[in-house]
Amino acid sequence: MATLKEVAKKAGVSITTVSRVINGSSKVNGETRERVQKAMIQLDYQPNRVAQRLRASSGQSKLLGLIIPDIQNQFYSNIVRGIEDVTYGHDYAVILCNSDENPNKERFYLEVLKSESVDGIILPPIHQFGEEIESIIELGIPIVCVDRKLMRKKVDTVVIGNEKGGYDAVSHLIEQGHKKIAILTSSLQFSSFDERQKGYERALKENGIEIDKRLIKEGDPRSSETARELTDELLSLDSPPSAIFATNNLMTLGVLESVNKHGMQIPDDISIVGFDDLPWAKAISPPLTTIKQPAYEMGQKAAELFFQRVENPSREPEVVIMEPKLIVRESTAKLVNAQVKDTE
């Protein structure tokens, strides 16, 4: 691959001049410029981004780091795609890291990204008080939190109104006559799940429904397995719930699997509200009622916040709260009388 030096030699100028032609950083004589440009084309010159990065001051390295729990979780792959579509237009490359919600992996990758001189890092923080992340902020590397918040430090953040999402989901069920409503939430402590559960509780309270601890189940949000098992438990309760609210896409799958295995009909036997509106949600039978998170847009917004900070490093951190949206499809229905008798 051609270097500045080779171009300079071919054009009979110094590398300084070539650099100037490339970056337009100061005037060069028209004739010289043409000569250089011709040489660049002839040699198919492309600047070496590694050398540029080494030389560059912060914010100029054209590299962005992403640490997500798991790219196999479609919620995150949607976020990643939103980010990438924005960075694409800025000539940035993106380094992708999967943390599995594992603090050691997160720590490892934060070190790698620092060492790669990234211009910034976008991530859903694992800990609400992330020391490592705080130390990175101190270093002046822009951080954008997405999906979850950081408590102690003010940082650019994109989240959805999780409390409202939970509230809307459960209110919808209550409107349809449901009283025994179960929730599947995360056993790992994250602000997002905590708030969804708060919304669940508020909806119940506001409607005078007592909270029944047996209907609150905590499982691993990284896969559908525990959700399936917990749903098995829920369905074998003496008085099982007439509706289940699953707080992320994988747990929703676990619920569906268990319900189907039990030969129950949705929504006749049980109503389901999921979280995350993924492509399969509207394709299945019955189509799933769900809380839609604008994951792709969250990614876009996070990337935009990052670029705004590169532009203006001293601006106040911004917290963007996006709207969750209840999409009513056919997995929820009015509680029929027979069942009401049954369960009351």
Place this chain on the structure above:
Amino acid sequence: MATLKEVAKKAGVSITTVSRVINGSSKVNGETRERVQKAMIQLDYQPNRVAQRLRASSGQSKLLGLIIPDIQNQFYSNIVRGIEDVTYGHDYAVILCNSDENPNKERFYLEVLKSESVDGIILPPIHQFGEEIESIIELGIPIVCVDRKLMRKKVDTVVIGNEKGGYDAVSHLIEQGHKKIAILTSSLQFSSFDERQKGYERALKENGIEIDKRLIKEGDPRSSETARELTDELLSLDSPPSAIFATNNLMTLGVLESVNKHGMQIPDDISIVGFDDLPWAKAISPPLTTIKQPAYEMGQKAAELFFQRVENPSREPEVVIMEPKLIVRESTAKLVNAQVKDTE
């Protein structure tokens, strides 16, 4: 962030010695070593990967490039995860690029990756004759093709037996008495889809079933929309198919959506075989019969081939063909007589 220079100063040695301690590249006095290590710890020294990369010869840059059509397609996110889990153990970072099957984007990202001095690139090639990719191979940068093949150049490659996948899917339907079997395949020309269709045709031929062009539909494999529309067309045919074979996960969703919209029962009214066994396939009702691609393992294998090539740059390119697997669930069933009469 601390540099070699600072560590050297603190330890009262030259940067050469510090470098030697880090890399163990040659003997240093035990006492000196300890002094250096202490300084490294005190300063929390981490080597700068950018500088290392600039200095490194090829194959030492610890950076791998990935160009995939779309990370939102879960088949690819599974591949990416498989790759990443292997690179993680090798201290590699991964740059992720989405091409949308757009040759210009692919070209753009290939340039970026070259310019980033990646040690290698893993991708499903868009063109069977990819000039740009060939020129990268000439440069000596290892390429691993995954999911699709490259025709003119021998390259490390991981694919599945697509023809067999198509054949198995359709044979299964034929065994159940289906004769009017539709296929939804890709309008974009890729080796994978071409072969799946070949398998479809061979299964029909071997069973003496004539190929009906009206039952072969080509749609955009990047989303479910055209598949939905094409299924609408299929279902409104004078004598509609009794079974549909969808050749990737997104097209499968389109088929399901259309079928459900028409109020048809699966498998009573129509049988469906999908491609790709994603988490939702077994959770939906009825659970989906599908051809499973070991996407995660394909990614792992591709990454392993890459590392083997780094290890031994001159070894013969290897083509690994993995097995697709028919997973029979409940979206396919014996064709009942009534229908047989109807359609014959």
Place this chain on the structure above:
DNA sequence: TGAATATTTGAAAACGTTTTCATAAAAACA
């Protein structure tokens, strides 16, 4: 015309490593 200014260019330093080459000191050998 001479001085001041603007234009155009290049040499060299810097970014943080690894590696080559040289050399001083220590150890081994005769």
Place this chain on the structure above:
DNA sequence: TGTTTTTATGAAAACGTTTTCAAATATTCA
């Protein structure tokens, strides 16, 4: 003891850029 070998270390070059500083030439002004 003098010579050779081994051990331990550092100076400097290199990777490919960008940027600072200086200088040479051309242009403008009085």
